[in-house]
Amino acid sequence: MSDKKIGVLLTNLGSPTAPTVPAVRKFLKDFLGDKRVVNLPRPLWLLILHGFVLPFRPKKSAQAYAKIWNTEKGSPLTFYTRQLTEKVAAKLNPQHVLVSYAMSYGEPSIPTQLRHFKEQGVTEIVILSLYPQYSSTTTASVYDSLTKELNIWWHLPSFQFISDYHQNARYITALAESIETAWREKPKNQMLVMSFHGLPELLTKKGDPYFYQCQKTAALLAAKLNLKENEWRLVFQSRFGKAEWLKPYCVDTLEALPKEGVKSVDLICPGFAVDCLETLEEIAMENKHIYQEAGGGDYRYIPALNDSDENVSVILDVLNFEVGKEIK
Numbered sequence: 563m564s565d566k567k568i569g570v571l572l573t574n575l576g577s578p579t580a581p582t583v584p585a586v587r588k589f590l591k592d593f594l595g596d597k598r599v600v601n602l603p604r605p606l607w608l609l610i611l612h613g614f615v616l617p618f619r620p621k622k623s624a625q626a627y628a629k630i631w632n633t634e635k636g637s638p639l640t641f642y643t644r645q646l647t648e649k650v651a652a653k654l655n656p657q658h659v660l661v662s663y664a665m666s667y668g669e670p671s672i673p674t675q676l677r678h679f680k681e682q683g684v685t686e687i688v689i690l691s692l693y694p695q696y697s698s699t700t701t702a703s704v705y706d707s708l709t710k711e712l713n714i715w716w717h718l719p720s721f722q723f724i725s726d727y728h729q730n731a732r733y734i735t736a737l738a739e740s741i742e743t744a745w746r747e748k749p750k751n752q753m754l755v756m757s758f759h760g761l762p763e764l765l766t767k768k769g770d771p772y773f774y775q776c777q778k779t780a781a782l783l784a785a786k787l788n789l790k791e792n793e794w795r796l797v798f799q800s801r802f803g804k805a806e807w808l809k810p811y812c813v814d815t816l817e818a819l820p821k822e823g824v825k826s827v828d829l830i831c832p833g834f835a836v837d838c839l840e841t842l843e844e845i846a847m848e849n850k851h852i853y854q855e856a857g858g859g860d861y862r863y864i865p866a867l868n869d870s871d872e873n874v875s876v877i878l879d880v881l882n883f884e885v886g887k888e889i890k
Contacts, residue, residue, distance in 0.1 A: 566686055567658060567659075567682070567683055567684050567685050568659045568685075569659075569661075569679035569682070569684035570650075570654075570660065570661045570687075570688045570690065570881060571675055571689050571690070572663045572691075572692055573664050573689065573691045574663065574666070575639065575665065576592075576593070576639075576666050576668035577639045577640045578624075578637065578668070579636075580636075581625075581628040583621050585624075586623045586624045587616055589668060590615070590616060593667045594611055596666075596667070596703055598700075599703065601699075626844075638837050638839075639838035639839070640668075642836035642866075643692065643836055645868075646663075646836060646869040646877070647662065647663040649871075649874045666707060672711065673707065673710075676708070677711075686722070687720070688721070688722045688724070688881060689708055689722070689723045689724065690877065690881060691724070691725075692835035693726070693833070694775075695758070695776050696770075696771055696772060697772040698765060699761060701726065705723060728775040728776075729778050729782055732875055732876050732880075733876045733880070734779070734782045736867055736873060736876050737783050737786075737830070738783060738787050740830075740870075741783075741828070742787070744862065748862070750828060751826035751827050751860055752827065753793065753795060753826070754787070754794040754795075754828050754830070755794070755797055755815065755828070756780045756783065756794060756832055757798065757812045757845060758780075758797075758798055759798070759800050759833055759840065760799055760807040760808050761798075761807060761808055762803075763805075763809075764806075766808070776796065776798075779832050780796040795815060796810075797811065797812040797815045798810070798812060799831075800812075801813075812845075816852050821857070824858070826858070826859050829845060834866045835867060835868075835873065836868050837865055841866060845863055850863070
């Protein structure tokens with residue numbers, strides 16, 4: 563029997579500890595203070611962050627979090643990530659594979675979980691970020707945290723870093739099945755809108771593959787669903803600041819669709835493994851209002867895969883390429 567002990571770490575963005583102004587301010591300070599997240603000259607951005615963003619934005623964000631906060635479980639992103647991790651762990655042999663989760667911002671932190679692996683005698687670490695599409699603003703930030711911690715270790719473990727799974731067949735199938743399930747419960751609307759988190763266009767020019775990976779995911783999903791070209795759209799949400807971001811913008815598209823005769827839409831966010839503030843408040847609530855104010859009718863948000871059995875299968879399939887027989 564092999565003495566190898568594998569630690570699998572599923573990572574996600576993180577969340578405030580509570581829907582309160584102080585908790586949100588702390589979270590935003592860490593999140594927006596990451597040089598990977600905001601690509602402005604550092605002195606300028608820190609001035610904007612501390613002088614304009616942190617004094618005012620936490621109140622508005624705390625109100626948004628309060629709309630989607632679960633009184634028993636807390637932040638949806640946190641409890642879905644935890645529950646997904648527990649279900650993945652239940653499928654593996656605990657004598658050989660330990661599975662934990664960590665957050666880039668907030669707790670449990672990546673360094674904390676890596677040290678826990680070390681204490682448990684882990685000899686090989688596999689890192690899988692729950693971002694299907696790679697981005698320098700998210701996935702690379704996880705890598706920064708990983709290497710920063712390992713750089714102070716005297717005895718380095720072997721480690722595998724899975725950068726994306728944007729065209730994994732099981733992932734595409736799981737998304738398609740979740741959409742088809744929604745359509746069985748209620749007939750599909752005129753248009754399926756696939757919305758991904760937006761990024762500044764400049765990052766694509768610098769070599770970030772996120773834009774192209776989103777296009778690939780969307781095309782594969784549309785093909786899996788046998789959708790015609792006029793039955794689906796790819797858009798990008800959550801634009802921040804005045805710079806040009808990836809287009810087309812989700813809000814602009816939703817405002818234009820009723821004028822084009824599209825009176826009902828289904829919307830899914832394939833870039834999110836689990837639901838969070840952005841999907842549950844911005845997409846499912848705010849953007850629904852925007853669409854209907856523009857003259858649209860039925861608007862249905864199709865949830866992320868979350869901790870479903872299908873998502874567990876996706877994660878296991880992605881990990882299987884790296885973990886091999888030890889996963890069985």
